[in-house]
Amino acid sequence: MKVLISVDMEGISGIVHPVETNPDRYDYEHGRALMTAEANAVIAGVLEAEPTAEVLVADSHGTYRNLLPEELDRRAHLVRGKPRPLGMLGGLDEHTDAALFIGYHARAGAGPAVLAHTMSDSILDVRVAGRSLGEIGLNAAMAGHLGVPVVLLSGDAAACAELLDLVPSAGTVAVKQALGQAAAVALHPEEARDRLRRAAAEAMTRRALVPPLTLAGPLDVEVDLSGPYMVDLATLVPGVSRAEGARTISFTAADFAEAYRLVVLLVQLAGVKPG
Missing domain, CATH: 3.30.1360.130 (Dipeptide transport protein)
Structure with a gap:
């Protein structure tokens, strides 16, 4: 079994401001540590349910060089750096059995939602067949094109709702409730990690119940x-x-x-x- 965990940063518990996600700012190292710890919690949950799974963790924020390699669970393989095929889904292919989106954020224009945007501040909206999609929808549909279901997403409540609108049977963990673009009520990081570990294990056991998100062309x-x-x-x-x-x-x-x-x-x- 092959599992891809795509980890972004804006949806990590405790992170609310760009200084925590920008390598040039003072609070970035703390953000990296929080991001890596949540990734480890999800890896642990996946392997609790599927001990023999091959687990790839795609660093999917900004430079794609944020997760601390030496702190990542050694049972997982790290997909790091850019440019690379499929961007935030680096490592995904048709042989992947499940994808998990961790630390994701809502699309541009959503709100209240912490650090909401779509891939770049330059993108105001993306509409596919008339439907507005942010990073969550775009990445879920790309995974679905390869037959891969997104079985779990974590982020703020707005991000969780965004996936459930597209894939109602997916699992979600809301680690914070946005008060605005740069403010939230967040779970304690250790509580968030406990919930993520449990949710990842559950998501793997019920993955057959979650269909891939497919959008047929043209x-x-x-x-x-x-x-x-x-x-x-x-x-x-x-x-x-x-x-x-x-x-x-x-x-x-x-x-x-x-x-x-x-x-x-x-x-x-x-x-x-x-x-």
Whole structure:
């Protein structure tokens, strides 16, 4: 059995502010430690239920170099660094039996939700077949394209609700309740880890009850970008055109894998500043 644990940072218990998630800021090392400890709790739960499972942990925040390798449970393999195939889902393939999303956050525009955004501050919204999807939906649908169910998600209550809206039978652990974009009522980190360990074990035992999220192609995709010059760059990509309005681009993807790859590329292009 193969299991992928994708770990982001904004949805970790106790983290509420960008200084805790940014390598250049003073509180980042504390955020890294909290992130690694929650990853370890989930690894323990997965292996409690499936002792022989191959467990991959994908560091999925920012640089993809946040988890402390020497502190990670030695029974897991760490997927680290970027760029890499499938981004936040690095290590996922059609042979993966289950995916768990830990420390995830709600999509841009959701709220109240802690540090809500979609991949980048440059992305205001992504709509696939008319439905707004954030990182949770995009990654869950990419996993579903490969036949992999997302059996557990942790983050704030808004993030948990976002997955349940897409996959009602999935498990969730709300480690905090947002009071705003940078404020929350959070569980004690040790309490969060205990709940995550138990929930991960339970999620593995009931994984057969959770269907993969599948969105059949072809798919019409619209992306709202924060600046018009980003639209100018995006339209240089074959198949991408300017939609009505100064900040929206659109394209049609043959399947979700193609849609996912293009959205990830657009995120990178959005970071290019005009000369």
